[in-house]
Amino acid sequence: VGPPVFTSDRLYEVTPPGIAMGLAWTSMGGASLYVESILESLLTSSSKAGLQRTGHLGDVMKESTTIAYTYAKAFMHKTFPENRFFEHAKLHLHCPEGAVPKDGPSAGITMTTSLLSLALDHPVEATVAMTGELTLTGKVLKIGGLREKAVAAKRSGITTIIFPKGNESDWEELPANIKDGLTGISADWYSDVFKVIFASVDEKKAKHLW
Amino acid sequence: VGPPVFTSDRLYEVTPPGIAMGLAWTSMGGASLYVESILESLLTSSSKAGLQRTGHLGDVMKESTTIAYTYAKAFMHKTFPENRFFEHAKLHLHCPEGAVPKDGPSAGITMTTSLLSLALDHPVEATVAMTGELTLTGKVLKIGGLREKAVAAKRSGITTIIFPKGNESDWEELPANIKDGLTGISADWYSDVFKVIFASVDEKKAKHLW
């Protein structure tokens, strides 16, 4: 009862557009992994599109940002063709904390969500976390450490966790005390993620934002 | 009882706009860490924006400058939209001394303050030092070595130290002899830092500086 008890894993109690919470798997267990995207300069009809990334990212994770950026652009073009955000947005994607080395592909759907949240000017619900590798066509691939990630998610006050369809059996096998209070949603394609996160986007508004 | 006794840790007795004092944590203890920003060339309507950095910075600290630069631009755009400084400023950020290798994310708020001080043409009070990692959205993250940094700050004639909200318990635990003569201010967001440093900025002037 009362407000949730947040630990230091949670940076944001309310997440502005552009922020999404992922989950990392380390030798120390699971941990929250925020992805932050913001506009690096004013969006104008003459500003030049691009993506800069920081956060002590390893090579695989750097490629993940590239895949997420390509996919997000393609997704927007297909779903909201009138939204021209990515044509002129000079973006900066960062994963705090800067001193912690990070690698691996499993933040793919989190990065994509962060970029789309900014493009749609729509915040991600602060109680949702997600983990999953993304392919260029939007397929969500299996990840490791779901158990540790679920524990970290709960510790961070998360109530909904999105994971790859390929991890469904891992989810089934989780003990009840971990799953208790946590809604698990599996995603086969990024569109499954989108439906959960951006269910309440006003399509008319989204099309004419930028 | 007379002016403070400055040791070699203090480079500036009066800090011109663009200079901010941070605090480093080394194997030898704490130390002052200045961040200097200046215009590399004349600011004109056709000069090209950019940021050059020097000071024997490691990869994490280089990323810190990038984050500080993006954040400072976004902050100015939101807070002083009429101030066009960053649209045309060719900047150079340096951390003396050049032979000392430096790394880590904890100069984030100091770098941002240095850049904003230049953009607002407003000097930072020479008796204030600060330490804190910054995220892209302006969240101030916990740092290490607050005790050693507080000792270094006092040695440098500092009377006000700004640190992350996440370090509040570290601050509480500091012995009275260290805290004596030192006002500690915790910051959860960069806006908390801004309020302390730039309280006396003339908003009208700031908007029409550049």
Add this chain to the structure above:
Amino acid sequence: VGPPVFTSDRLYEVTPPGIAMGLAWTSMGGASLYVESILESLLTSSSKAGLQRTGHLGDVMKESTTIAYTYAKAFMHKTFPENRFFEHAKLHLHCPEGAVPKDGPSAGITMTTSLLSLALDHPVEATVAMTGELTLTGKVLKIGGLREKAVAAKRSGITTIIFPKGNESDWEELPANIKDGLTGISADWYSDVFKVIFASVDEKKAKHLW
């Protein structure tokens, strides 16, 4: 008594504009360290400004050239705003001898002097040598090896040596036989160096040179 006996440490008996003598500290003792700056191409209203550097410089010393270049531009803009030299000068800075690896920040004021000498078309007196790290705001920082550098300066026929204010106690402690015949001038800011080197600059001429 006759003319001074020059050793191989001295490259120039008369130094053209753009040349300044610094002092290095090596495992073999002190040594003269020339900094040479010249225009890489004809200076015209359409030539593009820039700085190329050579001389087997290590990373710290490369950063030193960058700092010297930024500072020299800012200094000229402030002191001789009518002089447009740096807006169009494509420069090349070299430190002979090319086979000798060089590093460290202590040639900062020498590099700045070399660049200003060229911009003002004013030669540096051949009997003056200098050593000191420079910050972006023009502060001159303490260096190592003043004793060895003073010995090298004398060996090279130098009669005036400029060193950082932070090394004043080192200077005081030098034995009389080293200081004999050598005038030591300490500098807290680059403006102190400027006053010594460029005392006889014709300000009117300097403003309208380029």
